[in-house]
Amino acid sequence: MTSNIPPNYDPSNYDRPSVTADVVIFSLAGEDLQVLLIKRKHPPFANMWAIPGGFVQMDEALEEAAARELAEETGVTDVYMEQLFTFGEPNRDPRTRVITVAYFALVPYDAIHHRPGDDASETAWFSMFDLPELAFDHREILEYALTRLRYKLEYTAVGFQLLPDEFTLSELQKAYEIILHEPLDKRNFRRKILSANILEETGNKRKLGEGRPAKLYRYREDAVAEVKTRRLFP
Amino acid sequence: MTSNIPPNYDPSNYDRPSVTADVVIFSLAGEDLQVLLIKRKHPPFANMWAIPGGFVQMDEALEEAAARELAEETGVTDVYMEQLFTFGEPNRDPRTRVITVAYFALVPYDAIHHRPGDDASETAWFSMFDLPELAFDHREILEYALTRLRYKLEYTAVGFQLLPDEFTLSELQKAYEIILHEPLDKRNFRRKILSANILEETGNKRKLGEGRPAKLYRYREDAVAEVKTRRLFP
DNA sequence: ACAAAAGTGTTGAGAGTACACCCATGC
DNA sequence: GCATGGGTGTACTCTCAACACTTTTGT
Numbered sequence: 001m002t003s004n005i006p007p008n009y010d011p012s013n014y015d016r017p018s019v020t021a022d023v024v025i026f027s028l029a030g031e032d033l034q035v036l037l038i039k040r041k042h043p044p045f046a047n048m049w050a051i052p053g054g055f056v057q058m059d060e061a062l063e064e065a066a067a068r069e070l071a072e073e074t075g076v077t078d079v080y081m082e083q084l085f086t087f088g089e090p091n092r093d094p095r096t097r098v099i100t101v102a103y104f105a106l107v108p109y110d111a112i113h114h115r116p117g118d119d120a121s122e123t124a125w126f127s128m129f130d131l132p133e134l135a136f137d138h139r140e141i142l143e144y145a146l147t148r149l150r151y152k153l154e155y156t157a158v159g160f161q162l163l164p165d166e167f168t169l170s171e172l173q174k175a176y177e178i179i180l181h182e183p184l185d186k187r188n189f190r191r192k193i194l195s196a197n198i199l200e201e202t203g204n205k206r207k208l209g210e211g212r213p214a215k216l217y218r219y220r221e222d223a224v225a226e227v228k229t230r231r232l233f234p
Numbered sequence: 235m236t237s238n239i240p241p242n243y244d245p246s247n248y249d250r251p252s253v254t255a256d257v258v259i260f261s262l263a264g265e266d267l268q269v270l271l272i273k274r275k276h277p278p279f280a281n282m283w284a285i286p287g288g289f290v291q292m293d294e295a296l297e298e299a300a301a302r303e304l305a306e307e308t309g310v311t312d313v314y315m316e317q318l319f320t321f322g323e324p325n326r327d328p329r330t331r332v333i334t335v336a337y338f339a340l341v342p343y344d345a346i347h348h349r350p351g352d353d354a355s356e357t358a359w360f361s362m363f364d365l366p367e368l369a370f371d372h373r374e375i376l377e378y379a380l381t382r383l384r385y386k387l388e389y390t391a392v393g394f395q396l397l398p399d400e401f402t403l404s405e406l407q408k409a410y411e412i413i414l415h416e417p418l419d420k421r422n423f424r425r426k427i428l429s430a431n432i433l434e435e436t437g438n439k440r441k442l443g444e445g446r447p448a449k450l451y452r453y454r455e456d457a458v459a460e461v462k463t464r465r466l467f468p
Numbered sequence: 469a470c471a472a473a474a475g476t477g478t479t480g481a482g483a484g485t486a487c488a489c490c491c492a493t494g495c
Numbered sequence: 496g497c498a499t500g501g502g503t504g505t506a507c508t509c510t511c512a513a514c515a516c517t518t519t520t521g522t
Contacts (some may be wrong), residue, residue, distance in 0.1 A: 015292045016250040019322075019333055036251050058249045058331050062322035086320045088253075088296035097292050099253055100332075101320050170474070186478070188512070211473030212519035404501070421503070422485065445500030446492035 017088070017097040020055030021065035022138075024084065024104040024145040025074065027112055028162045033178050035142060036073060037134075039122040044094050045135030051142070052123070053100065062121045066103040073123055080161035082108040084145055092137045104145045106161035129181075152177055157196055160219055166202050168214035169193065198223040251322070251331040255299035256287030256372075258318065258338040258379040259308065261346055262396045266361045267412050269376060270307060273356040273370075278328050279369030283360070285376070307357055314340040314395035318379055320369065326371045333341040338379045340395035363415075387413055391430055394453055400436050401447035403427065432457040 006192040025036040035129060052073045056065040063081070071077050081103050087097040128146055131139065139171045152158050160167060173189045193199065199217040207213040260268040271283040286307045290299040293468070305311050315337050322333040361364060362380055365373065370449060386392050393409045407423045427433065434454045439447040 017253050017290065017292065018250050019253060041510085056251065056322070056333070058251065059324050061324060062320060062333070064356060083319065085317065086296060088335070090293050099290070099333075101295070101322070168474085181416075185513070186474090191477095192474080192511095207520075208473085210471070210521060211522095212475075214474055215455070401504075402501085419486070420501090421487085424502080426484090440494075442500085444494060444498070448501055 015097075017099045019056045020053050020098060020100045021062055022051045022055050022071060022102050022141065023066050023070045023073075023081070024051055024142060025107055026100065026108045026145075027071060027125070028106060028109050028175055028178060029125060031174075031178060033129070033146075034125040035128050035131075035145075036123055037126055037132070038073070039124070040135055041121075048135040049124075049132045049138075050127070050135040051102075052139045053102075056101070062101050063103070070105050072082075073121075074107065074112050076107055076111050079111070080110070080158060084141070084148060087137060087141060089137065100141075101171050102141050102145070104149065106158065107147075108162060108164050110164045124211050125182060127142075150180055157193065157198055159194070160199075166204060166206075166216040168206055168216060170214060172217075185190065243452050249331075253290045253331045254332060254334045254391075255296055255303060256285045256334050256336050256375065257300050257304050257315070258285055258336065258376060259304060259341055260338060260362075260379075260383065260396065260413060261341045261359070261410055262343050263359065265408075265412060267363070268359040269365075271360055271366070272307070273358070274369055275355075281406055282369040283358075283366045284369040285336075285372045286357070288334070292405075296335050297337070300335070300339075303371050304339050307355075308341060308346050310341055310345050313342070313345070314392060318375070318382060319435075321371060321375060323371065334375075336375050336379070338383065340383075340392065342389050342396060342398050344398045384414055391427065391432055394433075400438060400440075400450040400452050402440055402450060404448060406451075410421075 008207070014160070027034050027036070036052065038052045040046055040048055040050050053069050054072075056062060060068070066081060066083075067077065070079070070081065084102040084104050085103045086099065090097060092098065092100075130140070131142065134142070153176060159172055159179070162175050163171055169190050170186075172193065173184055173186065176189070177184055198220055200220045202216045202218050204216045205213040206216055261268050261270070270286065272286045273278055274282055274284050287303050288299070288306075290296060294302070297317070299310065300315060304313070304315065308351075318336040318338050320333065320335045324331060326332065326334075343450045362376070366374065368376070387410060393406055393413070396409050397405055403424050404420075406427065407418055407420065410423070411418055432454055433451040436450045436452050440450055441447040
């Protein structure tokens with residue numbers, strides 16, 4: 001808390017933990033839900049993969065720090081991001097006490113893939129369903145992030161945050177199926193998404209060679225963050 | 235994150251924020267949802283009320299720190315507690331950078347009221363619906379805690395965590411009504427709670443002078459944390 | 469004409485909601 | 496016997512889930 005700080009509080013009188021902001025960066029590639037990881041160069045856990053993140057600067061909000069890390073690794077700004085959980089077991093980092101405020105971000109495929117980050121670190125996309133060995137407690141963080149993402153999808157229509165600005169209903173359904181890992185009924189999906197009243201037709205159509213061209217939709221900017229009272233996909 | 239720490243990392247090379255764990259302690263008193271606050275003795279915000287909390291010790295998990303604060307203020311252990319959110323705006327504490335991991339706890343009325351905390355600080359219970367002026371961003375934290383509590387009540391039956399070990403269905407319904415701030419239908423409430431299959435009759439009855447004695451229920455310990463697929467009170 | 473993907477309605481089952489009276493006890 | 500709170504059932508509506516064919520385009 002902040003209420004028991006002694007009157008003549010001097011920060012240097014206290015041991016203080018390091019605080020980092022880590023970002024679980026989700027994206028869809030083809031038929032796969034992927035997450036961006038960084039290869040560690042130094043011990044501990046050298047050569048293992050880890051969630052991107054970094055220290056929270058003293059004049060920087062937590063969400064700013066997370067957004068900065070996201071931008072550093074991907075060049076992307078203005079995407080969906082929310083605080084996930086704060087992990088603070090005393091020995092999760094063997095060197096020193098590190099408390100990690102974890103975020104997760106949803107990044108459209110076209111905004112990010114094949115664009116290496118600005119810094120020199122080695123990054124790569126991994127399937128959420130086939131993860132490498134991970135540093136620290138990062139596997140736990142990723143699993144928790146996936147749970148939360150699924151939960152969110154079922155209650156609030158955030159799926160389109162992983163798609164380009166304009167998308168077809170089939171693409172949106174596919175995104176949901178990949179993440180939830182189960183097939184959805186086409187007619188029921190469309191009815192439910194459209195009745196949620198958060199999408200609008202752009203008037204354009206997408207033709208990809210074969211088959212009937214599909215109507216393109218976008219997220220309605222004026223859709224006042226509608227609270228879903230029912231699960232979208234129970 | 236923890237992955238970008240330089241190889242020869244020395245904690246003293248970095249400015250580090252202070253980290254506190256604060257606990258929003260909810261309880262029911264009569265017809266009111268109350269929260270336990272501490273009166274600050276020193277600036278900033280001297281004589282204003284604040285959420286109890288304190289620094290996270292270097293060898294202490296976040297949840298341990300929160301549980302310790304809870305025990306210090308109330309003497310209570312083993313109650314429902316969950317992480318709420320982490321607040322870290324740079325200037326939320328005017329003295330120095332303080333990041334607060336907020337928790338909320340549900341404490342049964344009979345376990346706590348009229349029992350002053352162990353330490354010398356002045357504490358008092360306040361109605362959640364009639365709060366005093368609060369220090370720091372603590373009003374925001376309380377409002378967020380109430381939102382989460384209501385949300386949880388609607389989806390998962392945590393209401394009984396605010397009641398004694400044995401309670402009547404009317405008492406449970408009353409608790410829900412107080413927190414949700416709306417009347418509930420008696421027959422529908424009972425059907426829904428009982429069909430959730432998390433309660434069992436104790437065999438005992440409560441008689442309070444007038445009226446027919448009510449069956450007492452307790453939480454089924456073997457109720458394997460059943461996932462609710464539907465909202466309890468849509 | 470046929471292959472490929474888009475698009476479209478109906479029916480049955482289960483859950484949610486609204487609603488009013490009898491029951492057991494104390495005084 | 497009456498006041499007080501406990502306890503119970505039913506009908507209607509709405510949402511969910513399951514399910515198959517037609518339409519539009521490219522080749």
